[in-house]
Amino acid sequence: KTTMPEDSPLKPHSDSNTSFLRAARAGNIEKVLDFLKSGQDISTCNQNGLNALHLAAKEGHVQLVEELLERGATVDSSTKKGNTALHIACLAGQKEVAKLLVKRGADVNTQSQNGFTPLYMAAQENHLDVVRYLLENGGNQSIATEDGFTPLAIALQQGHNQVVSLLLEHDTKGKVRLPALHIAARKDDTKSAALLLQNDHNADVQSKSGFTPLHIAAHYGNVNVATLLLNRGAAVDFTARNGITPLHVASKRGNTNMIALLLDRGSQIDAKTRDGLTPLHCAARSGHDTAVELLLERGAPILARTKNGLSPLHMSAQGDHVECVKHLLQHKAPVDDVTLDYLTALHVAAHCGHYRVTKLLLDKKANPNARALNGFTPLHIACKKNRVKVMELLVKYGASIQAITESGLTPVHVSAFMGHLNIVLLLLQNGASPDVCNIVSK
Known part of the structure; x- marks a missing residue:
């Protein structure tokens, strides 16, 4: 196939084309x-x-390239993979051809299908002179491939130290050195990280969102590069945007080895994000029971509150994380702990329809008739949200069918108002009175 139209009389010419x-x-x-x-x-x-x-x-035929351009060859025409003549020349290390193409208007920063630039290709193949020429003529080293690799990252990975140094020297704005150290952290590549830190001793360079390489290492659980970063002076509790520390990140991801390392290096176990989340909240919300267990053993504050007054127990209940709930209760988390709106973990589990967590909390003597600020009990909430199994469980464990909210609503009122007739019938079968007047008449 060629790129000519299908109806072109190509057959007779195919030999001459070749x-x-x-x-x-x-x-x-x-x-x-x-x-x-x-x-x-x-x-x-x-x-x-x-x-x-x-x-x-590709073959470096400078004069022929010139002749073809003189006769109307398109300088930026691309192959099926999206490569232009400049890509091909840079990949092959044909510096003179590359110079000619750029002088004739070739786009220095054009990207192929996978996002490769000519600079990326030259860096990948260790063509030092081509890299230098491109950098001096507008080559932008912060353009990354689809996989997030910059020319610096690929040169590091390939061990092309002269190219690495050249790229670093040309990186006056600090735009690329930053992602490279983050990339090294993501790949747990201590060799590249060490090389980068030789050129720039700041282990706490920040990404646009304020995360340091240690945050990235914490996210991926890369203990080797995290150890290197800490040894090179990275701040163990560097707070990114919203007050997130590496320990929060490691806890959210459930990376227990990383949690242990950060705590051993003095990370604050009770650090709070802007919303008031501690690392224990993060682990509990994500359901990482081994991380929860480790944080509790290390003395994480079990009663810590978010801005809305949520405890780690509330968050575990919200996510249906039975094992986390067990760990928290074993470590003496109060089962009827309340938020600012006086919601217990049982209210939260009922709202979400989490049967297993509801049963566990009731077995651990959670109060089935706990009243939120608006007077709603877990049973009211289960009825409102049409959580049939949870509703039956609450009734079985002694939830009051006639409980009244601040505005005078019983569970029957709530379920009838929401149109959950199946629940209304079940409540009536369980002895609920249909006649209780609600105080606020509509």
């Missing part, structure tokens, strides 16, 4: 010009979408 492209690859200017004079299309491609300009660029 010969034309072969001549271009060989750098045979005379032959190429003869073909063009006899009407050969200058943009003819092979099956991978490579045309004469691409092939001549």
